[in-house]
Amino acid sequence: MLSYSRSFEKFLFSNVEKSLPFSIAYSTEVKKEVKEEFRVLNLKNVKRQTQPKRAQKQLEALPPRTNKMPVDQDWGSVWPGPRSFHPASVPLPVRQGYVEKGVAPDKYANAELIKIPNFLHLTPPVIKRQCEALKKFCTPWPKALENDKECEKHFPIEVTSSDYCHSAPTIRNPLARIVTIKFKLSSLNLNERAKDKFLRLVGERYNKETDTVAIVTDRCPLKKQNYDYAMYLLTACYHESWNVEPWEELKSEADMEYYDWSKNASKKSVEALFGKQTEDIPNVKEYSEAVSTLMNEGESEYSVTKYGDSVRKLLGLPDAPKT
Amino acid sequence: MATIKTFFSKSGLFKQRICVIKSCIQQNGMSSYPSFYINPIYKKEEQEQLKKEGELSKLTHVPTRAALNDQTCSFTQDPDLNLFTNYCMSDGKKVLARSQVEQTLESIKRLQLEKYHKCKTDEDRAKIELNPKVVFHKAVENCKPILQLTPIKRGGVKYQVPVPITAKRAQFMSMKWLISAGKEKEKPVRFHLQLARELIDASNNSGRVVKKKQDLHKQCEANRAYAHYRWS
Amino acid sequence: MLKRPERFIIKCAQLHNSYIQSLHTTVCLSSQERLQSFRTNEENPLNHNESNTAQFYKLLESDKAKLFVHGGLPKSFETQAKTFNETCLMIRQPALDVINCMKNIDYNKPAVRFVLYGKKGTGKSLAMAHILHYAFKQDFLIVHVPWVGNWMRRCKEQSNSESKEGYIDINLDAAGWLLHFKTQNAHILSKPKLKTSRDHVWSKRETTPKDSPLLELIEHGIARIKYASETVNAICEEIKILSNDGKCRTIVAIDGYNAFFYRITRVFTVKKEPVLPEKVTLTEGFLNLTKFDWKNGVIIVTVDEIAIAEKDQISHLPRYLLGKQGFEHLDPFVPILVSNYTKKEVLSCLDYYKERKWIQPYPGLENEVEFVSASNPYKLMKICASL
Numbered sequence: 001m002l003s004y005s006r007s008f009e010k011f012l013f014s015n016v017e018k019s020l021p022f023s024i025a026y027s028t029e030v031k032k033e034v035k036e037e038f039r040v041l042n043l044k045n046v047k048r049q050t051q052p053k054r055a056q057k058q059l060e061a062l063p064p065r066t067n068k069m070p071v072d073q074d075w076g077s078v079w080p081g082p083r084s085f086h087p088a089s090v091p092l093p094v095r096q097g098y099v100e101k102g103v104a105p106d107k108y109a110n111a112e113l114i115k116i117p118n119f120l121h122l123t124p125p126v127i128k129r130q131c132e133a134l135k136k137f138c139t140p141w142p143k144a145l146e147n148d149k150e151c152e153k154h155f156p157i158e159v160t161s162s163d164y165c166h167s168a169p170t171i172r173n174p175l176a177r178i179v180t181i182k183f184k185l186s187s188l189n190l191n192e193r194a195k196d197k198f199l200r201l202v203g204e205r206y207n208k209e210t211d212t213v214a215i216v217t218d219r220c221p222l223k224k225q226n227y228d229y230a231m232y233l234l235t236a237c238y239h240e241s242w243n244v245e246p247w248e249e250l251k252s253e254a255d256m257e258y259y260d261w262s263k264n265a266s267k268k269s270v271e272a273l274f275g276k277q278t279e280d281i282p283n284v285k286e287y288s289e290a291v292s293t294l295m296n297e298g299e300s301e302y303s304v305t306k307y308g309d310s311v312r313k314l315l316g317l318p319d320a321p322k323t
Numbered sequence: 324m325a326t327i328k329t330f331f332s333k334s335g336l337f338k339q340r341i342c343v344i345k346s347c348i349q350q351n352g353m354s355s356y357p358s359f360y361i362n363p364i365y366k367k368e369e370q371e372q373l374k375k376e377g378e379l380s381k382l383t384h385v386p387t388r389a390a391l392n393d394q395t396c397s398f399t400q401d402p403d404l405n406l407f408t409n410y411c412m413s414d415g416k417k418v419l420a421r422s423q424v425e426q427t428l429e430s431i432k433r434l435q436l437e438k439y440h441k442c443k444t445d446e447d448r449a450k451i452e453l454n455p456k457v458v459f460h461k462a463v464e465n466c467k468p469i470l471q472l473t474p475i476k477r478g479g480v481k482y483q484v485p486v487p488i489t490a491k492r493a494q495f496m497s498m499k500w501l502i503s504a505g506k507e508k509e510k511p512v513r514f515h516l517q518l519a520r521e522l523i524d525a526s527n528n529s530g531r532v533v534k535k536k537q538d539l540h541k542q543c544e545a546n547r548a549y550a551h552y553r554w555s
Numbered sequence: 556m557l558k559r560p561e562r563f564i565i566k567c568a569q570l571h572n573s574y575i576q577s578l579h580t581t582v583c584l585s586s587q588e589r590l591q592s593f594r595t596n597e598e599n600p601l602n603h604n605e606s607n608t609a610q611f612y613k614l615l616e617s618d619k620a621k622l623f624v625h626g627g628l629p630k631s632f633e634t635q636a637k638t639f640n641e642t643c644l645m646i647r648q649p650a651l652d653v654i655n656c657m658k659n660i661d662y663n664k665p666a667v668r669f670v671l672y673g674k675k676g677t678g679k680s681l682a683m684a685h686i687l688h689y690a691f692k693q694d695f696l697i698v699h700v701p702w703v704g705n706w707m708r709r710c711k712e713q714s715n716s717e718s719k720e721g722y723i724d725i726n727l728d729a730a731g732w733l734l735h736f737k738t739q740n741a742h743i744l745s746k747p748k749l750k751t752s753r754d755h756v757w758s759k760r761e762t763t764p765k766d767s768p769l770l771e772l773i774e775h776g777i778a779r780i781k782y783a784s785e786t787v788n789a790i791c792e793e794i795k796i797l798s799n800d801g802k803c804r805t806i807v808a809i810d811g812y813n814a815f816f817y818r819i820t821r822v823f824t825v826k827k828e829p830v831l832p833e834k835v836t837l838t839e840g841f842l843n844l845t846k847f848d849w850k851n852g853v854i855i856v857t858v859d860e861i862a863i864a865e866k867d868q869i870s871h872l873p874r875y876l877l878g879k880q881g882f883e884h885l886d887p888f889v890p891i892l893v894s895n896y897t898k899k900e901v902l903s904c905l906d907y908y909k910e911r912k913w914i915q916p917y918p919g920l921e922n923e924v925e926f927v928s929a930s931n932p933y934k935l936m937k938i939c940a941s942l
């Protein structure tokens with residue numbers, strides 16, 4: 001019984017709420033009557049009671065543009081440039097994001113969709129059209145540079161920099177100044193010693209696997225300056241690597257970057273062992289290679305076995321038994 | 324169990340009933356397993372035998388405890404020896420205890436082999452038991468007492484009353500005596516060596532531990548007049 | 556529901572009892588068939604060949620008394636031998652390989668170096684023992700160092716060298732080695748042709764004159780412990796000269812050779828500063844002997860992780876253990892890998908143990924032990940100890 005009465009109250013209350021805006025709409029005539037009916041006791045002589053706030057007019061959103069889009073429209077003119085996602089302009093039922101229960105949120109008021117970069121301006125027909133437009137400004141590709149090999153031969157240095165285009169008060173982007181030059185080390189035609197010195201000079205900039213050196217310059221404010229500086233670095237390193245300083249002759253065995261058998265104690269001891277020059281000793285080549293791999297590539301069961309086999313051949317001992 | 328609990332706690336309506344359910348599920352002392360969990364069968368031969376008898380299929384859905392880390396299907400695994408290792412252990416130093424017991428077995432073999440090689444005839448040799456585990460089991464069996472004395476107070480006087488002993492208690496007493504005999508030694512003698520000697524002696528029904536058992540039996544015999552105090 | 560598990564517990568207990576009874580069975584038929592193959596009656600290592608691999612041969616007590624009285628066999632192996640009432644060595648690939656090489660060496664060429672290497676407990680020292688037995692039978696002059704680690708890592712006493720500034724003598728160990736050398740080569744040293752090549756002056760009053768027998772030099776070193784270290788060096792030098800002249804054929808066998816090149820020793824000066832290995836007087840003599848500048852000799856060394864401090868036991872390979880200096884000293888050497896047991900060797904070893912009544916056979920023993928020990932000989936021995 002009690003609960004029934006409470007729900008009844010609730011019902012009444014909600015009805016009143018609903019009717020409220022209604023009553024405001026017809027306010028002008030009713031207000032006067034109300035004032036005459038209820039005279040409020042104004043003890044402190046305050047001028048007026050607080051006025052009810054004027055209800056703000058809700059602007060009704062227009063229906064999305066996508067509703068009116070024909071199927072065969074020109075998408076390139078709908079979405080001509082890079083732009084963050086706009087649900088009303090994209091006629092796709094995309095969804096993005098995650099909620100614990102239920103499906104992913106749809107495209108309207110979806111921050112996830114707005115945040116991520118999109119490539120809606122780079123659809124294949126648009127690209128094709130832009131290329132067509134640009135074609136008349138292009139010159140034909142040089143015939144001598146048919147393949148990558150030729151390109152590398154004639155243009156050994158690859159210069160990379162980036163330009164940025166965005167809508168901001170300034171058109172400068174600090175990242176645009178960075179210049180990277182890349183070239184193959186083999187294209188410098190250095191000798192063994194100079195190459196070693198060059199590698200020591202460039203340090204980490206050399207990639208052993210691809211045999212390329214990459215110099216990145218970003219210390220000057222302008223792209224041109226950075227490019228000049230990179231070229232200066234390249235020239236300086238190149239010429240410096242050909243220079244032989246007097247202290248370089250002091251390079252000892254511990255400074256070697258790899259094990260060279262012909263410069264090491266191993267060769268001397270083998271020569272002393274046979275009492276001959278290295279060239280006259282049979283089977284010495286295999287031995288020297290085995291020692292070099294053992295030293296250069298680190299020790300392993302395999303390299304030690306190889307070393308043993310080569311020593312047996314060198315000394316004329318019977319072969320190791322096969323296991 | 325945990326999921327059931329959380330389920331009930333979430334639906335607050337059944338709050339009072341949880342106590343009832345709790346009392347239904349039997350707790351097993353400090354064990355994390357309820358008492359209806361059965362012990363694992365970790366020996367391959369036992370599993371095979373169960374399979375033959377067709378009992379294995381009945382076991383498939385019975386909740387089973389996980390095997391302890393010393394319960395393996397190895398052929399060398401011996402539950403009694405594991406128990407003995409645990410009795411040897413102090414401060415939870417199981418690795419040490421296990422190595423001591425293993426060294427004991429090794430010493431038993433060495434001592435027995437020494438005797439074996441000293442023997443002249445094959446008859447004498449056949450008498451020497453070379454299997455350390457058999458020596459161990461025999462020794463434990465030989466040292467098991469049948470009765471023990473309990474102090475019972477009657478008329479302000481404590482009487483040492485002989486009472487029968489359970490099999491498990493007898494085994495415990497036997498192992499305990501053996502270990503304490505192993506510890507009673509000169510300082511330079513190693514524990515495992517002394518224990519090995521005691522085990523060999525006990526397996527031959529001689530030595531300190533067997534004597535201790537016999538002394539206890541004699542004492543029980545002497546105190547047989549008090550036996551009725553056990554129940555009156 | 557609750558009744559059934561109880562029945563099971565009872566059943567398990569019954570099974571357990573039957574298991575104990577099964578321990579009493581000691582006869583295994585399959586091993587009886589193999590009994591013949593694990594042992595060879597060929598006691599002379601001269602006649603061992605490929606077909607003998609994984610077989611045990613008996614090291615005669617008389618030979619053992621001459622060769623390994625003052626060390627040379629690992630301690631755990633010695634206890635096993637005592638328990639088994641005989642000393643048996645397994646004929647294994649590495650030792651056979653070295654022996655085969657020794658048979659084919661041209662002794663007029665500079666000495667060849669062999670380096671035995673392998674993981675811990677794979678049997679390098681026992682391979683060395685087998686080779687030494689062969690050399691003993693071949694009447695080689697044996698220069699055998701049982702374990703260099705005993706000198707560099709737990710020497711008995713140390714004193715400053717009197718003849719050389721900044722060097723440290725370990726005289727007790729040196730005298731011990733002289734005794735070892737003397738017992739090993741008693742039959743060769745008695746030959747009159749082994750004579751000193753020059754005067755050795757110890758002090759104002761004590762000299763060993765030229766052309767005195769080598770034995771006299773050794774006796775002097777043992778009697779006057781103060782000069783033991785220098786005597787060792789002198790003997791090393793003399794041996795080189797003697798073998799170069801063709802008066803004897805020498806085998807140099809050094810166990811734990813890499814301890815000569817490991818920087819951190821436990822030999823200390825009077826001021827308790829650790830001494831570098833090259834500053835120990837004994838090192839010089841043996842490094843001198845392991846050079847290739849002499850003839851009629853063969854050099855066999857082992858490199859072992861155990862000879863160096865525990866923190867540096869990273870790899871078992873010879874280049875790492877010898878270090879740069881040691882590698883250059885020995886180069887070119889023949890590395891010989893002593894590996895874990897093969898399946899055949901495991902079976903043979905277990906059969907030997909069974910024959911010696913050391914382990915009690917049970918079904919599945921071989922597979923289990925092989926798996927648990929990962930076929931490592933030392934671990935296999937340890938695991939079998941409690942079976």
